[in-house]
Amino acid sequence: MPQLPPARVGDPVAAIDTPALVLDLDAFGRNLERMANSTPGIRLRPHGKAHKCPDIALMQITAGAVGVCCQKTDEAAAFVDGGVADILVTNEVVSPAKIARLADLAHRATIGVLVDDAANVLALSDAATRAGVTLDAYVEIDVGAHRCGVLPGAPAVELARLVAVAEGLRFRGLHAYHGGAQHLRDPEARAAAIAEAGVLARDTREMIDDAGIHCAIVTGGGTGTWRHERDSGIWNELQPGSYVFMDADYQRNTLTPDEMRFEQSLFVLAGVMSALHGGHAVVDAGLKAFAFDSGLPLVHNRGGTHYAKASDEHGVLELTADAAPLARNDRVWLVPGHCDPTVNLYDWIVGFRAGRVECLWSVAARGALG
Amino acid sequence: MPQLPPARVGDPVAAIDTPALVLDLDAFGRNLERMANSTPGIRLRPHGKAHKCPDIALMQITAGAVGVCCQKTDEAAAFVDGGVADILVTNEVVSPAKIARLADLAHRATIGVLVDDAANVLALSDAATRAGVTLDAYVEIDVGAHRCGVLPGAPAVELARLVAVAEGLRFRGLHAYHGGAQHLRDPEARAAAIAEAGVLARDTREMIDDAGIHCAIVTGGGTGTWRHERDSGIWNELQPGSYVFMDADYQRNTLTPDEMRFEQSLFVLAGVMSALHGGHAVVDAGLKAFAFDSGLPLVHNRGGTHYAKASDEHGVLELTADAAPLARNDRVWLVPGHCDPTVNLYDWIVGFRAGRVECLWSVAARGALG
Numbered sequence: 001m002p003q004l005p006p007a008r009v010g011d012p013v014a015a016i017d018t019p020a021l022v023l024d025l026d027a028f029g030r031n032l033e034r035m036a037n038s039t040p041g042i043r044l045r046p047h048g049k050a051h052k053c054p055d056i057a058l059m060q061i062t063a064g065a066v067g068v069c070c071q072k073t074d075e076a077a078a079f080v081d082g083g084v085a086d087i088l089v090t091n092e093v094v095s096p097a098k099i100a101r102l103a104d105l106a107h108r109a110t111i112g113v114l115v116d117d118a119a120n121v122l123a124l125s126d127a128a129t130r131a132g133v134t135l136d137a138y139v140e141i142d143v144g145a146h147r148c149g150v151l152p153g154a155p156a157v158e159l160a161r162l163v164a165v166a167e168g169l170r171f172r173g174l175h176a177y178h179g180g181a182q183h184l185r186d187p188e189a190r191a192a193a194i195a196e197a198g199v200l201a202r203d204t205r206e207m208i209d210d211a212g213i214h215c216a217i218v219t220g221g222g223t224g225t226w227r228h229e230r231d232s233g234i235w236n237e238l239q240p241g242s243y244v245f246m247d248a249d250y251q252r253n254t255l256t257p258d259e260m261r262f263e264q265s266l267f268v269l270a271g272v273m274s275a276l277h278g279g280h281a282v283v284d285a286g287l288k289a290f291a292f293d294s295g296l297p298l299v300h301n302r303g304g305t306h307y308a309k310a311s312d313e314h315g316v317l318e319l320t321a322d323a324a325p326l327a328r329n330d331r332v333w334l335v336p337g338h339c340d341p342t343v344n345l346y347d348w349i350v351g352f353r354a355g356r357v358e359c360l361w362s363v364a365a366r367g368a369l370g
Numbered sequence: 371m372p373q374l375p376p377a378r379v380g381d382p383v384a385a386i387d388t389p390a391l392v393l394d395l396d397a398f399g400r401n402l403e404r405m406a407n408s409t410p411g412i413r414l415r416p417h418g419k420a421h422k423c424p425d426i427a428l429m430q431i432t433a434g435a436v437g438v439c440c441q442k443t444d445e446a447a448a449f450v451d452g453g454v455a456d457i458l459v460t461n462e463v464v465s466p467a468k469i470a471r472l473a474d475l476a477h478r479a480t481i482g483v484l485v486d487d488a489a490n491v492l493a494l495s496d497a498a499t500r501a502g503v504t505l506d507a508y509v510e511i512d513v514g515a516h517r518c519g520v521l522p523g524a525p526a527v528e529l530a531r532l533v534a535v536a537e538g539l540r541f542r543g544l545h546a547y548h549g550g551a552q553h554l555r556d557p558e559a560r561a562a563a564i565a566e567a568g569v570l571a572r573d574t575r576e577m578i579d580d581a582g583i584h585c586a587i588v589t590g591g592g593t594g595t596w597r598h599e600r601d602s603g604i605w606n607e608l609q610p611g612s613y614v615f616m617d618a619d620y621q622r623n624t625l626t627p628d629e630m631r632f633e634q635s636l637f638v639l640a641g642v643m644s645a646l647h648g649g650h651a652v653v654d655a656g657l658k659a660f661a662f663d664s665g666l667p668l669v670h671n672r673g674g675t676h677y678a679k680a681s682d683e684h685g686v687l688e689l690t691a692d693a694a695p696l697a698r699n700d701r702v703w704l705v706p707g708h709c710d711p712t713v714n715l716y717d718w719i720v721g722f723r724a725g726r727v728e729c730l731w732s733v734a735a736r737g738a739l740g
Binding site for chain 2: 003071116117273289293345346366367
């Protein structure tokens with residue numbers, strides 16, 4: 001069962017039950033606009049794996065996005081149910097059950113999927129044909145992430161040929177995403193990684209075009225590198241996701257002076273359960289309230305206070321001698337280490353503005369693993 | 371919305387959609403029995419924060435447990451809704467809204483809660499009195515975890531006095547749980563930590579008894595140390611939780627030769643999405659399918675294969691040259707690093723026996739953060 005929302009629309013922020021995933025709607029709106037206004041002449045397809053929330057997807061599309069990305073078949077289903085008309089699953093979908101579900105979704109929306117294997121292309125083609133639908137297929141090439149994806153060049157051309165003649169599939173282009181580059185701290189290292197990936201993507205696209213197959217789209221990019229893909233002349237579709245929220249890990253990336261800043265809009269609002277000794281307080285948000293793969297949460301706007309350790313349902317804060325003291329039932333605003341898997345822990349995003357709860361958005365694709 | 375179950379009862383294990391949280395019911399049943407049979411003359415109150423599943427709580431109670439523990443008010447609500455009649459929230463409940471919810475639950479079940487603060491005792495008393503119920507209250511003492519809890523000795527006696535005369539509350543005893551001791555690798559270090567905690571708990575209990583207040587229960591212990599609390603003559607209620615499932619982190623504890631072994635019964639069943647190069651395969655279970663606070667998942671029963679890195683929805687496996695190769699759609703059994711926060715990522719536990727799905731249990735308290 002989903003949990004009950006931790007607030008009602010109209011409540012003051014002080015009345016939100018803790019812990020809660022809360023969103024500063026002003027900062028969120030500015031992030032949304034900034035990205036939408038920064039991609040003239042290029043397709044923006046924000047990644048829905050960050051928010052898992054159809055309300056946000058629809059706002060991104062209203063602001064000019066062509067649709068959204070997601071990573072899982074069941075995430076795609078949640079977005080289709082929420083009214084999103086164009087979804088790219090930026091992942092391989094390989095099990096027969098999932099392929100059948102994916103094809104079924106294409107009755108209700110434009111559905112794209114990645115391929116890196118000939119047998120998988122045939123399975124997708126077969127399922128789409130049986131369902132009487134067309135699936136958009138993108139050949140994933142490995143441009144540095146070393147996860148899925150065929151090698152750039154000849155193997156990608158070979159797979160594109162197969163897709164181009166496969167019934168029920170429409171070859172749309174290349175997926176060239178360099179995940180590891182997003183979190184390189186040094187801006188020159190990020191630029192260099194995308195420059196290298198760009199050469200591979202460009203050469204592969206040209207080889208596919210030369211083979212007489214129209215490679216309409218080269219899609220990729222994330223919050224750490226999107227402007228490099230945008231300015232490359234190679235990518236013509238961008239997939240940033242975290243920019244709407246931001247997190248402690250992305251804040252650790254060094255930016256060049258001219259680089260666009262996105263604001264921290266997403267927080268976990270936690271409550272103090274116990275504060276018996278000076279220098280020590282315990283909040284109600286621990287290992288089940290944050291993902292810890294990218295480090296501990298950061299304490300927001302409270303000098304001399306840091307989140308020192310977590311257990312399942314406790315977070316221990318340490319305070320320096322000159323920090324403002326904390327008492328039982330005080331609220332602490334925390335910045336998640338990594339937004340995507342943290343959002344996945346919550347059923348609701350509580351949007352606030354000017355001190356009041358303005359909206360409750362369902363994290364409809366929370367837990368959508370299949 | 372909760373996700374659909376990844377299997378149906380009667381399905382072969384090979385038909386379970388991945389990734390899925392799967393439970394070997396034979397191993398699980400042996401774990402359940404072993405603990406139940408190892409605590410003669412002592413109350414067993416297993417911790418429900420590990421499983422969040424009323425079906426499992428009721429099986430534990432059928433096997434002799436007096437009830438279960440949990441950590442959150444909304445977890446307690448899920449267990450009450452699931453038919454559990456006796457629940458101890460092993461945590462401070464401090465916000466007015468949660469206190470009101472907790473008192474309301476006491477109309478339907480025996481509800482206990484911890485206290486470490488005088489003002490909180492008065493707030494609980496007030497809410498219980500208004501609701502016309504009695505809440506069981508336990509004074510939490512800090513025996514080494516350094517989270518919540520008053521200091522042992524005089525501060526605990528003072529708080530016990532306050533509870534004893536507070537309308538709507540029944541003083542039941544002491545909560546003395548040493549969380550950090552559970553994961554000390556060396557068995558002698560675990561024994562020493564609990565011996566030290568025991569002195570503090572015993573002395574405090576005696577001081578409370580000497581003050582003319584009956585300290586009926588000393589409760590605590592976990593999967594790493596439970597036999598030390600059991601054999602201490604001090605604790606008379608035990609709270610282990612993870613023993614039913616086990617995880618990679620608990621497997622790293624060194625046990626003495628005579629120490630009881632619990633079996634790994636809980637796995638994440640993952641599917642291979644891509645396996646293009648020798649030595650490398652990618653599964654569909656990443657940062658949203660496991661908690662990573664206690665390290666990476668372990669690959670089960672597949673020599674030369676290890677889970678090398680995770681991104682949000684991908685897990686990269688590395689294989690040695692002599693490892694059995696992996697192909698697209700192969701299944702891999704993975705042992706979570708830390709069971710509690712991993713279970714919290716799933717809506718369903720898929721129980722299997724003899725190669726078939728035998729049950730689908732709802733993780734009813736998943737996401738119960740409030």
